[in-house]
Every structure is written in C-alpha cells, then in structure tokens.
Amino acid sequence: MVARKPADRPNASKEDLLKYYREMLLIRRFEEKAGQLYGMGLIGGFCHLYIGQEAVVVGLEAAAKDGDKRITSYRDHGHMLACGMDPKGVMAELTGRIGGYSKGKGGSMHMFSKDRHFYGGHGIVGAQVPLGAGLAFADKYLGNDNVTFTYFGDGAANQGQVYETYNMAELWNLPVVFVIENNQYAMGTSMKRSTKSPSMWERGAAYGIKGEAVDGMDVLAVKAAGEKAVATCRAGDGPYILEMMTYRYRGHSMSDPAKYRTREEVDKMRSEKDAIDHVRDLLLQGGLASDDDLKAIDKDIKARVNEAAEFAKDSPEPPLADLWTDIYA
Amino acid sequence: MATEVLMPALSPTMEEGTLAKWLVKEGDSVKSGQILAEIETDKATMEFEAVDDGIIGKLLIAEGTAGVKVNTPIAVLVEDGETVDDTAPATKPATVAATVAAAAPVAAQAAAPAPVAAKGWPHADLPEGPTKTMTVREALREAMAEEMRRDPSVFLMGEEVGEYQGAYKISQGLLDEFGAKRVVDTPITEHGFAGIAVGASWGGLRPIVEFMTFNFAMQAIDHIINSAAKTLYMSGGQMGSPMVFRGPNGAAARVGAQHSQDYAAWYSAIPGLKVCMPYSAADAKGLLKTAIRDPNPVIFLENEILYGRSFEVPTDPDFTIPLGKASILRDGDDVTIVSFSIGLTYALQAAEILAKDGISAEVVNLRTLRPIDYDTVLASVMKTNRCVTVEEGFPVGSIGDHLASTIMQRAFDYLDAPVVTCTGKDVPMPYAANLEKLALTTTADVVAAVKSVCYR
C-alpha cells in the first residue's frame, strides 16, 4: 500500500489540490444534505451514502479522460458528482422528481447519464461487474482507447459473476479497471467474516490479472494508481484491479443502525485518515491556501448543495402518464 | 425564526416509531449533524441528527413515547435570543412530508342501499381455542425456533441472519439460542449458497434458506428450479430436497424497479415446488411450520410491509396449517374476492366499503399458491356467481389469470360475469412516490372491479 506523502511536500499542484478539495467536499456536503432530506421524508426507500469514500472517485476521475466510462453499485451519488453530473439532477432523482436524471423513475440506486458516460446505479450486488466488462468489450470492438472504471464493494467481490468476468476480461484483454471499494463492511458483515482471503485484489492473480492495493483515503495515491491502471488498459494490456482501502462513516443505508462496529473505530478513521482533512492539511501546511480561501470554498459548496436541494424540492413529480413510458424503445 | 423538528422517517417502511431517548435537553445549543435523539424504528434503534444549527427551545415529546407518527413535531429549535413563547404561533414545520401513507379511498356513495353485515370476520379462519397477539415477524421467528428445537437437522442460512440478527429482524435471537452451527451467516453469494443448501438437503439436512429479499433469489433461481424442484422426479423418486426458501417478496416502499417484484406467479409455475404466501401472523406461523416439515422444496414468500402487523395466533403448540388449504376470511353472498398476502389488505378494505354499499363479498385467502385450493375457490364462486382476484404481481400470466381460466373451465355455467383480475400494472416499479402508488393495485381498484362484475 502506498504511504501518505508528508504534508509539507505534496506531490501535486496547488490547482489540482484545490480541485480535489472542492470535489470531495461537494460529495460530502451533498451526502449530508441527502441524509437530512431522507429524515424529512423527501427521499424514500434505500439511500446509501458515500461519506468517507470521496477520495476514491475523485482520485480516479483525475486519472480519466473524456470518453472513459464508469459503472457502479447503488452507492452511486459520489461517482455521479465526481464525473461531472449536475448535483441538481442527482438530488431531484433522490426526491423522485421530473428534474432527476431518470425523470424520477430510477431513484437513489438507479441513475444514468449517457452524456457523462455514467452507466448506473445497480441494485443487485455484483451485477455491474460483467456489465462494466461489457462496456469495455464494446470499446475494444469499436477500436477506441476508452477505459471503463467498474466499481464494486468488498462484499460484491465474493459474487461468482465477478470471477467469471475476471476470466473473460483477461482472456480478451479488455480495457477495464476493476475498482474494489473495500470499505471493510458489506452491510453488517466485516470482510474477515465473509472471506479468508487476506486481500481481494490478489485473487486476480489466479486469472493473470495485474493489480494492487491502494490507500483509498489518499486522493493523490488513488490518482497515481489510477494513472498506472489506465495506462495499462490503454496500451491494450488490461484489465487491471485496484483495491481501494477505504471506509464508510455512515451506516450501510439510512436504515442501518451500524451496531456491528464501535463508535471509536469510526471516530479513529475520521480523525486520522479523513481524505478531505488530508488535502486541507496539504493546502494549509504547504502554504498553498489560507483558512479564508478554504472557508470561501466551503461557503460556495454549501450554496451549491442548498441550491440542489431547493431544486429537488421544487421540481414537480413526474406526470402520471410517465408510468407507461420508457418500457420499450 | 423557530423551526419544528419532526419525527424522522428512518427506514423505507417506517410509519411511526418510539422516541427512545433524548440526547439533548432544552436550552442546549446544537449544531447541524449533532445527534439529537435515539429513535426505534420498525427494525432498529437509530440515531437522529439535527438538520439545522440552533438552540433546543422545547422538547415536545417525552422520551419513551411509543407510536410517534412520522412528521409529528417532536421539538422546537430556536435561534439565539428567542424563546418558544415568542414564536409559538408562528412556528413553521421544518419539513413537509412528501408522502404520507394514504388512507384507503372510500368509494363515492350515491343513494346508499342497505348495508350488509360482515359475517365471521376478521378471524374466521382460526381454529377454536386460546390465541395471543403477535406480529407476522414474531410469528415467523417463533415457527423457525420451534421447528429448530423439534428437529436438529433444521438449520438457517443466509445473509445477515446471525450476528446482524436478520436484515429485517426475522431471525433475531436465533443465533443466541442455536449457535453458529445452525444459524449460518453467508457471504453475498446467492447462487452459491442456494446450491450448497440444496446439496445439504440431499445430504440429510433440512435447510431454511433466507433470501434478504426474493429479488436476490433471481441469482439463485437456477438451483431452486433445476436442482431443488426437479431432482425427485429425475431420480425416479429416490431423493428429494426437503427445504424452505424464504424471505420478503414484492414491493416494499420506494425501493425502485430492481427491488420491488412479486414472484408469486413465477414460482407457482414450477412442478416440484410448493409455494406459500401468508397474509396474517397465524398464516405465517402455521404455514412455515408445515413448510419446514414438508419433504419438498417450499418457496415461502413473505411481505415486508406485513412484517410489523399484528394478528391473533393460536397458542396451541401443535398449531399448523396444511399446505394447499385456502381459508375464508369473510363470508359473503354476492361476489368472491380471491387474494393472498398483502393483496388481502385491499380485498378486506374493499369488502368493508362494499358492505356499506349493499354488496356482500366473500374473501378467500389462498395461503398456498402451489398446490392451489381450487375446491374452496370453486365452491365460493358457485355460491356467489362472481369473482375478482387481487394480487400485486404483473398482469401477464398472473395467479388471477390461472384462476380465471380454471373457473371458466370448471364453473362456466355458474358465472354471471367474467372473472376480473386486479394486479400490479404492466410496468417496472417506478421510484417516484406518485407513480409507485399508481403501479400497485389499490382498494379502489378492487371496489371498481367488484362493481363491474356486479353490473353496478
């Protein structure tokens, strides 16, 4: 695992660091707001927050180019914001309104944007893994150099279809980066209660797939690993596995009391490993930004998130006739 | 300005909860994100956070209060220098509920005919003897516990059934009583563990496989059908698969297309499977005990929304319900409404509304969908000469379609009107609250269907 860079020698430009800071903060504030709207009854059903894992998507998006694709599970809000989807459209989907990315018909777990090459938002654990490899299959077939980021959890990593996909992806050298977001828990099951494998990425070796574990709480380490994986795939030498060691601070979904771990464990992660604090430290200690600069960013992000929430409340429910549309093309 | 803090919704199906504990007191300043209270939902105890910064002006609901409806004001948050009295009349709710479970719409009544009395409802289908009140959730748990005590070859496996105490708390306490050998937590590998369970049933055990929901059993359906259902036949009767596949089935609330599907008709199409679909807690307990003892693979389709509902259940320790026996939940003369599981909520509400309108509806609870109790259905239809079926599943190839064709073939001369089927709409489940309501069948649909077959 890559060690953290000392704060006084950040391996990134001021502009980059400020960009990562903004993007991660946007995800965090957005998710906090979503949690609040859920409690108010404006968001229903299942709602899985991404708080704690922000560095993974922000670091990998920094390694992506236009045309690259991404696909993930139901824990998808962060991925959508990081790939440039509009917070208003994401929030309005969470409230089930016409202004949402799926016109209110998909909900928190099922959003898509062909425009931003975001292919969902999938509710069945592990299903996105072969689907992501299929997107990569199409790119290879069409002869372009796009790469697909296929995100899945440590729990999903035990699904049989993951290994069927690994085998074919390596057999056909598909340009897919398998990103295991190892937040250490699958609902209430810690990784050590679901597998005896010491690591998830090493399982790829059985199929001949290269990979590595990465400090998923360090956006710079994530970006560096992402660049390597992407370069491998673009060179026709894919797939590649990145196991992101990360952590979710909230319960599995809004209705999970998270009694399977201690408050101390969560607090320790937050205080010692928080990805946003890390970049904040790099900026402040490196003299790249002042407290006031960061406060101004905070304020700006808060305003954007509030604007998204207002939009999501004001956007009307879909017209009743929409019940019958989009079933067939 | 003062804002009211409202009782939050903390699970997809929560309608009310217990305010277990306040973690702040009046006069405390709180920050957005700070934990204000612990709230018990239908499934768990949850921490509830402040949405805004402010000072707790007043706590409106005492800790320990049960049955607090979602969106009831529970506290007032004021700004510095304000008191509650300054602002009391002007307090505005901090939230507006997007969806509140709508009460069943009552059909418009014109010149009201004389109402008819309900006969033998709501517990017409229980045997004589003492009963106790319990939820469907408790009934399922008790059935499993009793059968596990009775037969050491019975064991439970599935995701989060043990240490987490069940995703929907059906298996709460079972790990403590029976230990990890018999309450087995699995990784998220439905295809794999369903296959392992089928193998274990061949090896002499009686597995109960819990699917977190039946939506995920689609990953395992090959083993359920190709391995469990067909082996007795393929082995010339040598070896079958004595086991139960159970879990919540059908729509919960706002969980979208991939998590809201009724598999009643799917599994009922398969020879070699038995299929139960309980409505009440008594159904749940009596049928599950029988299913666990049955020498065949039984699909046991529960409903998340019914888990928290209470019913009377016989206290007799030998109480069981045979598979393949429907019950009559309400006697009537003018029309037969056949339903099962949550569909009966609409059927019974409709019968109540129709009674006021002078239409006496008989309500049949199928309880088992395979084998299906044709005799009870046909006897009722021969008496009333009219039939409406109610279910949440898709319309094409529904249980209602199958009953309609059976009734047509076996009781054609008794029918005074075509059989009408009320089903979910022919669309994937939408997420939006207004569309979801439209996608499901409703009490109003059932009332309208009955009126149409009664030509009223």
Ligand SMILES: Cc1ncc(C[n+]2csc(CCOP(=O)(O)OP(=O)(O)O)c2C)c(N)n1
């Ligand atoms: C096939 C299937 N089984 C079970 C579930 C229920 N479920 C939803 S998320 C989840 C845990 C997944 O954990 P992980 O893959 O680690 O992802 P994380 O939630 O941590 O992001 C489970 C069991 C499901 N959605 N699909």
Ligand SMILES: [Mg+2]
């Ligand atoms: Mg996980």
